[in-house]
Amino acid sequence: MDTSISMVDRKAAASDFLPPTVVDMSIRQDVHQHQHHAPSDPAAERRVREAIERAATRNSQLLSELEATAHGPGLLGNNHIKIEHVDKRLADLEPEVAKAVAAANQQLKSHKSYRDSLGKKWVYTLLKKRDVFDEKAQREERAYHQVLEKRHKAEATLNELNADKAALVVEMKTLEDLVGRHGAAHKGIDNLYSDIFDGPTAGFPDEDEQEQAHKVAKASLQERTEALKAAVRGVKAAQVVKLAIERALFEKQRAGFENHSDIFSQRSFHGTLSRCVAYIDRGLELTNQAIDVLETRPGPEQLLAKRNLEQHLTTARTQATSRLKDKSQNNALLERLGSALTSALQAQKEYHESMKKVSESCRNSIRQTARSLENERRALQQIRQSAFETTVGFGAAAPAYHECCDRAPGFEDDSHAQTASIQDPTVAEIPVDSEPPPDYEFPAEGSAPNTTTEAAPEPSTQAQTSAGYRSSVAGPVSDLGGEVTLTNPRGLPEAS
Template identity: 65%
Template sequence: MPARRHNHTPSDPVAERKVRQVIEEAASRNTQLLGELEATAHAPGLFNNNQVKIEHVDKRLADLEPEVQAAIATANQQLKQHKSYRDSIGKKLVYTVLKKKGVFDEKAMREEKAYHEVLEKRHRVEAKLNELKADKASLVIEMKELQALLGRHGAAHKEIDALYSRIFDGPTAGFADEDEQEEAHKVAKLALQERTEALKAAVRGVKAAQAVKVAIERSLFEKQRASFDNHSDIFSQRGVQTILKRCVAYINRGLELSDEAVEAIQATPGPELTQAKKTLDGLFIAARVVAQERYHSKSANSELIERLGATLTKALDAQKKYVEAMKKVSESRRGSIRRTARALEDERQALQQIRQSAFETTVGFGAAAPAYNECCDRAPRFEHDSHQQSASIAEPVVIELPEDAEPPPDYMYYEDGIARPKQMEAEPGSNPQNRASQLDSVVLQTNHQGLPEVT
């Protein structure tokens, strides 16, 4: 790591003496803690290795136990066959009377041989199972011993961190290099916090994009209800129109979630994400245009509902691509977390080394022995902690509308029959238009089959 060079004002001699006095008073405890770290340094690595070994043994046990049970069942079945010749006086008598005792003896020998073969196989797999169980038992005992050492090791790390923090946090008179490195450590820590917030934002975007699927599926369910009502004589066409209003409400919710997803990432979306959103929103708008049409004949409504279903099905495919594009953003930020966690750990280790050197220069190498050696890399822990913060983010809710709701709650219907969520109402004095005019470069066309296309 390149040295940082700065100009420093002369240190206050009184303040510097106080710092050195504190270091001298803590030197004995520092030495004890360093000795404890050295004595238990092997525990973390062995503990992790043993965990992996136990996982492998558990997998082999899980694979072998069914094989053992099958071998036992086969041996028991073969034993019955063997006994049917070995212990059956009646069967032996019949063969003797028929002067076929040689045939009987041959079959009995064959069954006995088969039994011994399956019995030998049973013993082999049982021996292997017992060996694995013994290996695991030995590992479990060793893990208990390592667990105690691991606890001691962690406690020593925690105490030495607290000791150094108490002595050196903030301006430390007489140790300008420590102040510089402490500042570098703070900057690295802040950078990881910023990357963590960026990752949480991306995860919120992914969750919102995933929730779009729920809105589409509920729209498709309303489309199915509308189709049923349209073909049933006991329902009026007004009922079909009411159901289509509910479909519009879910479509509007899908559009809201689409916006929420891209807004959540708090960054300008790249070309792939922009195109994925544009395609999805275009299909939503096309579906809404169809669902807002009003007819009073079964045939016209049937054709309308068919177009609506086809467009919403396309929207499902577009939603998948939107989620994939959003996930690329979150994966990129996960990679940034990994690099930043590594940088933070490098700065932390450098800070610990400088702080230990302060003990060495103040009280001498002998009093501070053994020398400080960073035995535990904390970068994976920093990375894990960042990911944990984003793991609890919940997917946005798509509220299910009550079946008897007309019009759907939280939505208003204007005289033109177009449904709009309240938050999309136009400002006073403005000309209310549907959302199609609010999206950049989205043009809806109709192909020769009457299905809306997005260009």
């Protein structure tokens, strides 16, 4: 039989039960760019044929095992469904059985109160109402037998369900062994074909082309997996922004308790606000990080939500860095700060939801790419099996290879599993008695608070201005701009 005709016939037969392979045009172009058919090498072709002939018996055994155990995965899945159904019925029936047992026990007490009570029987006899007593006793006895029958039926049903579950569990072990054999056969075929066909295969150019397409599909899935991992990091960063805002709100509340008129309480007030600023800065950092880690271009919804959150956090930071001179002004400042942080919480929720849409889009892309990878893998397996049939002959070949197990869900699960180890970003808690962050300055102890109502300048600007000014005067200089002398211990500006 002509080899080329056999290949065509085999591929046509395989197409009857294979789903169409879906590959993007970009992938096809990549395949053709990387595909280089080696010139004919009779010695290399002979070595490939010899390897196929040596593996023919093993291939036949594995395919026969695959066919004999092909029903295992389906039966195992059905068995799982049956056990879940039985468990649900047991969960529903057990309260009914308990209720029936309680009703039977209660009715038994009422029945015994007539059957075993000599005093009650004597009183009814003395009153010449023995027939009334007998009627009530019979009624209680009938009622007891009725509830007892319901109890027995419920308990019988419960016992049957437990027996069914025990039988399913025993069957489950047998099916698990069968599925284990089936999986081992799949793995054996994969390894056998990989040893023979991986890399350039002389005499089988169509196998080389399909192998390259499979590699491209596999790389595409990994690329989308990396995009998903980045999106998950972005979602986690957007979520942790909430923690930073909540801690900033807590510091704002503490500042309200420390807001008094004396100079020492003002120092404590501004120290508390410095911790609030540190948490706001961490929130801004995480807000930017959520977008920056993405490997895909963020959409307008994500950019708009990010900008909205940044505006609220920046407004809150401006309020928290303001230094006012009295208690009433600070109360108004805290009210504005609380309003800005509350708005930031709502904006964070919207930002988090928008980032979740990015990760969901990545998951959908992975699902489609996993399906494409499975289609390419199946096509590759079919071509490799046809190589056995054209080399050793149809008469000596095993049952035709057909893919009984869909691996696309497994590819998808493997991609999702790579995101399980991603940790949440941290928002380090600042101890209450710690020094404020170095980029937040407030008047030194014993000096008058700054009376400006505007935001403090940037730390670097403050440091340069202060250093430059102090180098131009003879004596020590206070933060208020005056020279500290024995007659001017607070460094107030001299009046001429």
